[in-house]
Amino acid sequence: MMTDPDSVLEVQDLTKHFPITRGFLRRVIGHVRAVDGVSFRLRRGETLALVGESGCGKTTTGRCVMRAIEPTSGSVFFRPAPDASPVDITRLDRRTLRDIQRHMGMIFQDPYASLNPRMTVLEIVGEPFITRKLLSDRRELERRVASLLQNVGLDPALMRRYPHAFSGGQRQRIAIARALALNPTLVVADEPVSALDVSVQAQILRLLKDLQQEFHLSYLFITHNLAVVEYLSDRVAVMYVGKIVELGDTAQIFTRPRHPYTEALLAAVPVIEVDGERRRERIVLEGDVADPAHVPDGCAFHPRCPYAAPICRTQEPPLVNMAGRDDAPHWVRCHFADELELRGVAYSATATPGATGQPNA
Numbered sequence: 001m002m003t004d005p006d007s008v009l010e011v012q013d014l015t016k017h018f019p020i021t022r023g024f025l026r027r028v029i030g031h032v033r034a035v036d037g038v039s040f041r042l043r044r045g046e047t048l049a050l051v052g053e054s055g056c057g058k059t060t061t062g063r064c065v066m067r068a069i070e071p072t073s074g075s076v077f078f079r080p081a082p083d084a085s086p087v088d089i090t091r092l093d094r095r096t097l098r099d100i101q102r103h104m105g106m107i108f109q110d111p112y113a114s115l116n117p118r119m120t121v122l123e124i125v126g127e128p129f130i131t132r133k134l135l136s137d138r139r140e141l142e143r144r145v146a147s148l149l150q151n152v153g154l155d156p157a158l159m160r161r162y163p164h165a166f167s168g169g170q171r172q173r174i175a176i177a178r179a180l181a182l183n184p185t186l187v188v189a190d191e192p193v194s195a196l197d198v199s200v201q202a203q204i205l206r207l208l209k210d211l212q213q214e215f216h217l218s219y220l221f222i223t224h225n226l227a228v229v230e231y232l233s234d235r236v237a238v239m240y241v242g243k244i245v246e247l248g249d250t251a252q253i254f255t256r257p258r259h260p261y262t263e264a265l266l267a268a269v270p271v272i273e274v275d276g277e278r279r280r281e282r283i284v285l286e287g288d289v290a291d292p293a294h295v296p297d298g299c300a301f302h303p304r305c306p307y308a309a310p311i312c313r314t315q316e317p318p319l320v321n322m323a324g325r326d327d328a329p330h331w332v333r334c335h336f337a338d339e340l341e342l343r344g345v346a347y348s349a350t351a352t353p354g355a356t357g358q359p360n361a
């Protein structure tokens with residue numbers, strides 16, 4: 001159950017296992033454990049970033065939360081409005097689900113692929129009103145689309161143009177206008193700036209931040225870019241092979257990571273030297289992400305972990321809250337979380353990625 005009145009989303013023990021089949025009869029010979037027991041909470045107006053290397057299960061988690069794909073098990077409690085009762089998205093019938101989904105918006109990585117090239121901006125941004133039969137008056141529809149375009153910094157006079165007339169950044173603004181059309185409570189953004197020019201990324205991130213404040217949006221922000229996380233996120237959940245291995249406040253995670261995987265991710269981000277000279281300190285993570293179809297025994301990170309001990313090969317560590325009694329929770333899944341002195345990076349909550357693409361610039 002979801003008890004906290006401040007929560008917009010509570011994900012409990014979510015799993016998504018994709019069957020691996022073989023042969024003519026499509027016999028199931030195994031499972032890809034893309035999401036494997038993920039739990040987290042998102043408060044009103046908050047941004048939670050899901051980070052990790054490619055293949056760790058971030059996108060699958062986001063899609064299960066919106067029930068764009070069917071989770072294998074677990075619950076996703078969602079409160080569509082501040083005074084509404086929470087519902088478990090995973091238990092809804094099709095029609096109720098569709099009603100509830102209007103309170104959720106989704107922004108994708110590639111604004112070239114996500115916008116239908118044969119539709120005008122008016123049709124793209126206005127489509128949610130049409131398909132849900134919320135507006136039939138053409139004038140009113142144009143007025144609403146114009147106001148949405150203004151919100152995202154686009155000239156409403158361009159609403160009759162097609163996507164090809166716009167740059168990547170402008171296309172992403174159109175996609176954002178569409179995602180916000182029905183005034184959602186929750187926005188799931190999956191790498192929304194990764195496909196854009198570095199110079200445009202900062203503008204789009206700033207826009208997302210402004211829109212969040214104006215419309216009290218809660219963001220589930222999927223990204224592999226820690227500069228983006230630093231700029232936008234209140235909290236961070238680090239995923240590795242379908243599981244959350246560390247979850248806490250952004251500042252905590254950056255300055256005092258407690259999981260070796262987080263340390264490795266942070267080390268892969270370029271940092272600024274104390275003397276002011278920027279140095280690319282790109283420590284590439286050794287080895288590949290474990291195959292979620294053959295998850296290693298014990299801690300899934302142990303084959304790549306520089307601190308691994310025998311216990312790590314045999315026993316899976318539980319997710320434990322390492323924070324003091326009065327501090328914000330800091331969850332870590334590592335046998336040695338309270339022993340290791342791991343390296344973080346300098347953290348500045350005001351950093352703006354994009355101009356340089358670097359977190360501490």
Ligand SMILES: Nc1ncnc2c1ncn2[C@@H]1O[C@H](COP(=O)(O)OP(=O)(O)OP(=O)(O)O)[C@@H](O)[C@H]1O
Binds near residue numbers: 032033034053292
């Ligand atoms: N439909 C599917 N069938 C089988 N396996 C899948 C399917 N979708 C995803 N997977 C697998 O699940 C795992 C997690 O994928 P997911 O896309 O969620 O990761 P990710 O962290 O979002 O990575 P990326 O940033 O590359 O999208 C991967 O191993 C992927 O190959």
